[in-house]
Amino acid sequence: MKCFIYLFVIVKFGLSVVFTTEINNMPVIGVLAQELYSKSQPRGSSYIAASYVKYLESAGARVVPVKINQTRDEYERLFNSINGVLFPGGRVSIITSGYAKAASIFYELAIKANCKGDYFPIWATCLGFEELTYLTSGKLLLTATNTTGVALPLNFTKDSAKSRLFSSFPADVMKALASEPITENSHRWGLPIKSYNTSEELRNFYRILSTNNDGRVEFVSTMEAYNLPIYGTQWHPEKNAFEWTRPYIPHSPSSVMTTFYMSNFFVNEARKSSHRFSSKEEERAALIYNYSPIIPGKQSVFQQIYVF
Numbered sequence: 001m002k003c004f005i006y007l008f009v010i011v012k013f014g015l016s017v018v019f020t021t022e023i024n025n026m027p028v029i030g031v032l033a034q035e036l037y038s039k040s041q042p043r044g045s046s047y048i049a050a051s052y053v054k055y056l057e058s059a060g061a062r063v064v065p066v067k068i069n070q071t072r073d074e075y076e077r078l079f080n081s082i083n084g085v086l087f088p089g090g091r092v093s094i095i096t097s098g099y100a101k102a103a104s105i106f107y108e109l110a111i112k113a114n115c116k117g118d119y120f121p122i123w124a125t126c127l128g129f130e131e132l133t134y135l136t137s138g139k140l141l142l143t144a145t146n147t148t149g150v151a152l153p154l155n156f157t158k159d160s161a162k163s164r165l166f167s168s169f170p171a172d173v174m175k176a177l178a179s180e181p182i183t184e185n186s187h188r189w190g191l192p193i194k195s196y197n198t199s200e201e202l203r204n205f206y207r208i209l210s211t212n213n214d215g216r217v218e219f220v221s222t223m224e225a226y227n228l229p230i231y232g233t234q235w236h237p238e239k240n241a242f243e244w245t246r247p248y249i250p251h252s253p254s255s256v257m258t259t260f261y262m263s264n265f266f267v268n269e270a271r272k273s274s275h276r277f278s279s280k281e282e283e284r285a286a287l288i289y290n291y292s293p294i295i296p297g298k299q300s301v302f303q304q305i306y307v308f
Helices: 002-015 050-057 072-079 100-115 128-136 156-164 172-177 193-198 202-206 254-271 280-286
Strands: 028-032 048-051 064-068 085-087 121-127 141-154 185-191 206-213 218-225 229-231 305-307
Touching: 002 128, 028 050, 028 100, 028 218, 028 254, 048 050, 048 193, 050 064, 050 254, 050 305, 064 072, 072 100, 072 305, 085 128, 085 185, 100 128, 121 128, 128 185, 128 229, 141 218, 156 193, 156 206, 172 254, 185 218, 193 202, 193 218, 202 206
Parallel strands: 028 064, 028 085, 085 121, 121 229
Antiparallel strands: 048 305, 141 185, 206 218, 218 229
């Protein structure tokens, strides 16, 4: 409880947590699994899209699956072994699913660790972004948006230039993001600017880096926490380089460069974490290399998935 009180003081008065970090050039990042929404898939009840694994591996990280329906002790042990966690997109409940319950535990553990100066980043994409809004505010603040299968340019806010996420991006990539439709959106819900502005919890915790508009609703599309390494995109940076099943996924040079710079940023954040597995044997047993991706049905939005 003390940590949450301390965090409130941090975000309310603009103070900074002091982190002492050493660079870890062998980062391991957890990717959260979720319930399969198609009963036709074999050999399991949950999955991770392989594009998220490739996304992180392309920037020099290894991946561990964070399986659903594990005990809190198992999640805490894994948290202390990995260097960051990614909440991927998907189609499950952000309140009652196994995905939501695991995300809640990792979010809580990350807040406590970061408050103590123990660096641990979170990346959240699409459904993960929506999950963050719920975990931070404790409320459902989303509104239906007409954004299922569309690529858009980003409307950057003035805060984007001084953000941790975008401040080191090359000018040509930023220009492309602002002028070309290279961010793929596959979501039915969004966080309206109005809801962000009326939520003290969200307003004090996150700065908005970009917005988008579906013609009816202006919604938050990129955000980062003010003082903690927590980041969210309502759009899918991983799809541009690694998914090919839908015609609206952009594959231009600028869009693929975006994938690289986003993944590189987050993996560099994970390099600041000093968490370690207790042994190389335990690490090897946890890694995604122990599983083989499968090709899902023809109607799937994914090229490959890992099933658990």
